[in-house]
Amino acid sequence: MIILVNLTNLDEIAFLFEEYRAFYKQEPDPIRAREFLKARIQSNESVIYGFKEENQLIGFTQLYPSYSSTRMKRIWILNDLFVLPEHRGKGISKKLIDAAKDLAISTNAAGLLLETAKTNDIGNSLYPATGFHLESDTNFYWWTAPGS
Numbered sequence: 378m379i380i381l382v383n384l385t386n387l388d389e390i391a392f393l394f395e396e397y398r399a400f401y402k403q404e405p406d407p408i409r410a411r412e413f414l415k416a417r418i419q420s421n422e423s424v425i426y427g428f429k430e431e432n433q434l435i436g437f438t439q440l441y442p443s444y445s446s447t448r449m450k451r452i453w454i455l456n457d458l459f460v461l462p463e464h465r466g467k468g469i470s471k472k473l474i475d476a477a478k479d480l481a482i483s484t485n486a487a488g489l490l491l492e493t494a495k496t497n498d499i500g501n502s503l504y505p506a507t508g509f510h511l512e513s514d515t516n517f518y519w520w521t522a523p524g525s
Contacts, residue, residue, distance in 0.1 A: 379476045382425035382437065383418060389434040390414055390425060397437075397459035424453075426476040428460070428469045436460035438473040440480060443490070450487040453480060458491075458500075465499075474507045492517065 382390050391411040398410065417423040417439070428436040439457040444450070455477050460469045481489050491509065493500040505511070 378429050379472060380427050380429055380434075382427045382434075384415065386427060386434060387411065387415055387418070390427060390437060393427075393434060393437050393459060393461070394457075396461065397457055400459065423456075424480055426473055426480075428473055430464065435464045436469045436473060438477055440477055440489075445487050448487040451484055452487050453477065453484075453489050455489050455491040470503055471507055474503075478508075 380386070388411070391407065391414055394410050394414055395405060395407050399405065414425070418425070423439050423441050425437055425439045427434045437457065437459055438455060441454045441456050443452050443454050445452050455474070458470060458473060460473075477489055480486075489509070491504065493504065495501070
């Protein structure tokens with residue numbers, strides 16, 4: 378079952394968020410992760426959908442709002458998508474992506490934007506299967522701030 382995550386789910390989502398960060402080889406920091414998510418929820422800076430099974434949160438996606446100047450519309454950045462390894466292959470990621478698409482439609486957004494590593498074989502097969510297309514005519518650049 379898809380739920381909109383709020384502060385009552387903070388400990389559960391913080392646990393999943395740390396598992397997600399571990400997947401991307403980040404150093405564990407559960408206190409900071411919890412505070413980061415708490416701030417996003419309290420400030421309405423992101424939308425987090427969770428997937429519950431047997432009253433346990435086992436997957437989530439987090440979306441951040443942005444805007445497209447050329448389209449003159451909001452866009453949503455699908456920044457995080459994670460399902461616990463023992464629950465993969467059940468279509469949970471697709472249900473979370475569908476919730477993200479519903480959010481885009483209900484907010485009259487131009488669409489969803491996401492980034493994944495070229496080595497993420499699961500994601501690189503999942504996203505096209507759910508209607509995303511690879512933008513091959515643009516370059517993605519990143520600048521890292523000092524100390525980050």
